[in-house]
Amino acid sequence: MNETFTKAMARNIFYGGSLFFILVFLGLTYHTEKVLPERDHRENITEQVVHGKKVWEENNCIGCHTLLGEGAYFAPELGNVYKRFGNSKAAIMAFIKYRPVDGIKGRRSMPQFNLSDEELEAVAEFLKWTSEIDTSNWPPNIQG
Amino acid sequence: MKYESQKIARLYFIAALGLFAGQILFGLIMGLQYVIGDFLFPAIPFNVARMVHTNLLIIWLLFGFMGAAYFMIPEESETELFSPKLAIVLFWVFLAAGVLTVLGYLLVPYARLAEMTGNDLLPTMGREFLEQPLITKVGIVIVALGFVFNVGMTVLRGRKTVISSILMIGLIGLAVMFLFSFYNPENLVRDKFYWWWVVHLWVEGVWELILGSLLAFVLIKVTGVDREVIEKWLYMIVAMALITGILGTGHHYFWIGAPEYWQWLGSVFSAMEPIPFFMMTLFAFNMVNKRRRDHPNKAAVLWAMGTGVMAFLGAGVWGFLHTLAPVNYYTHGTQLTAAHGHMAFYGAYAMVVMCIISYAMPLMRGRIANSNRSQVTEMWGFWLMTVSMVFITLFLTAAGVVQVWLQRYTDTPLPFMIVQDKMAIFFWMREVAGVFFLGGLCVYLWSFFIGTDAEAARDSAKVLVKSSTKEYSKETAIA
Structure with a gap:
């Protein structure tokens, strides 16, 4: 990490990245719930x-x-x-x-x-x- | 230490260490029950000892986190705590709830405890780590809300820093994810699916934010490295923690009935979970190397570097060891899991709490750092506990390999109990390592009682004088 990589960039990766993966996780959870009945009987x-x-x-x-x-x-x-x-x-x-x-x-x-x-x-x-x-x-x- | 209200942390730290000692005692009881099956039976059956062992761990770490927040937030916010009184009241409420719950486990049969505490109203008990009676869980929520409110108000009315923001996100996340402990679907698969939202998203999610901010705070204080540099590191560490950790939850969804794409997702993302821990190690060592002063508290610096390394080994390396689905198929729920759990919790969470205690406790006692004698003793405690934990982990790993070999990865699998007998030698060695750990803990606790204030002042002054004349590296730390 050097001078061209600023704190603001790091902050955006943290907030943006986390939010993105939270949304993906929620989407996958929704899908899992939909297909679960075939597997849990x-x-x-x-x-x-x-x-x-x-x-x-x-x-x-x-x-x-x-x-x-x-x-x-x-x-x-x-x-x-x-x-x-x-x-x-x-x-x-x-x-x-x-x-x-x-x-x-x-x-x-x-x-x-x-x-x-x-x-x-x-x-x-x-x-x-x-x-x-x-x-x-x-x-x-x-x-x- | 600049603000009077920071001293409230002292109460929390003392309680944390007391409960830590209790946790270790019950760990030794369980370790002995692994080889002498009827030890303390039926007075304290294994399931009760384990519940006490794991619940004490959770409670003392929470005490540690809260104490850390009460110490750090006023200093970061440059203002007194919003309500010191509330912090003291919540301390006693939480301690009473914790102690009563543990006594309940020990004195009342669990089924009777469930009946007495209204588990029929809303069944939440009897799930690993979430065994607490409903009233205790409600108590935890109340304490957490009051605590988050108290530190949150302090942050809002004072200076906002990256460290305090990340810490707040971690603490709010901790409180929010705990709410899933009240959700216990009748369908076991769904129960397990959301149970991990508490357990995994705590320890491999929001707790890492708390860990990162505690470490960053101590490093700023003991190295004098620019806040800008430290905060950039902190952002990147917690970014990697959540980017890998959230979908990393998938490594718990391999064999509980969830769809099979979780095997790919969980394997890929959890394989990257060591990255934030590796960064923490680099972070700690880099900052210490580029330090702009020598802080008299050498013990705190040791804990800061130690927690990075041990978290990387325990959570990172030992986690990776069995996280890929094709490997986990054979290792899931064996002693390998126990090996990983022990070193990860000790390295990441127990050690970071002891790191902040090591830094903050002398300050709250009116010292810059403890006397040399006291610090040397504390470092003996550090090494004894840490090396013992390495051996506990190695012996459990050996036991786990034997278990996988004889019971899982074989054409002629042997029954569970037969295999356990063959692992006995490793369980014995683990127990011996556990006794050394207890010894290390005693040495560590003893260090708090060594040396006078005058001695501490004299030793600290020596370091400060030396530090003021020393040439420090002119190059700035890796930004």
């Missing part, structure tokens, strides 16, 4: 799925697990857990239900959240719906 979001998402949030599951790769890295990815557990909601529900209250000696263990049967159903249904999102074939394999 929102027609399958039942009341139970919505409830399941709330159970997921209110027990801070993201504090240990990743979901579609986002979250904490302490426990397995759950975006595809429905498929990993053999397309079985029952297996997911049983796993959550029978966690030992005092953990497992020396090992990581999921806490016992004391979910009701209704909540267990809902969270399993939520994870089933999540596993059907078109994620461009991520994760690379069933282990997540």
